[in-house]
Amino acid sequence: MMNQTLYSHAVKLISDCSVPPHLSGFTFLLEATIMKSENYSIKLIDIYKSLAQNHRCTHRAITRNISYAISQSEHIRDYLALGKNDLFNGKVIAVLALKLKTVSPSVSVSV
Numbered sequence: 001m002m003n004q005t006l007y008s009h010a011v012k013l014i015s016d017c018s019v020p021p022h023l024s025g026f027t028f029l030l031e032a033t034i035m036k037s038e039n040y041s042i043k044l045i046d047i048y049k050s051l052a053q054n055h056r057c058t059h060r061a062i063t064r065n066i067s068y069a070i071s072q073s074e075h076i077r078d079y080l081a082l083g084k085n086d087l088f089n090g091k092v093i094a095v096l097a098l099k100l101k102t103v104s105p106s107v108s109v110s111v
Contacts, residue, residue, distance in 0.1 A: 006037070007030075009100060009103045010030050014026060017073050018074045019072065023069045024065045025066045025068050026069050028051055028062050029093070032062075034100070035051075037096075037097040044089070048063055063089060070087060080092065080096070082095065
């Protein structure tokens with residue numbers, strides 16, 4: 001069961017990045033960020049496969065939807081202090097997970 005406070009902090013964090021909440025990529029990015037913040041050593045492909053299983057789609061669809069959601073954000077690069085070439089799924093999820101950890105310190109990050 002997901003911690004409601006953690007979920008609320010993650011929603012606010014991703015909303016602050018101006019990722020459009022009506023996109024399915026928002027939901028996938030949200031869940032991926034929470035999964036990464038709970039276990040920082042988890043591989044990205046394992047996150048995608050888990051999400052795909054939960055949402056009954058392919059891991060490639062998860063990847064595409066997250067990429068699209070990130071590309072639709074106007075402020076994500078500035079908000080996360082990422083360089084021009086750092087705006088890819090893995091980097092964004094990792095940085096969001098670390099920011100989520102600082103906002104919600106009750107999450108234990110295992111490295």
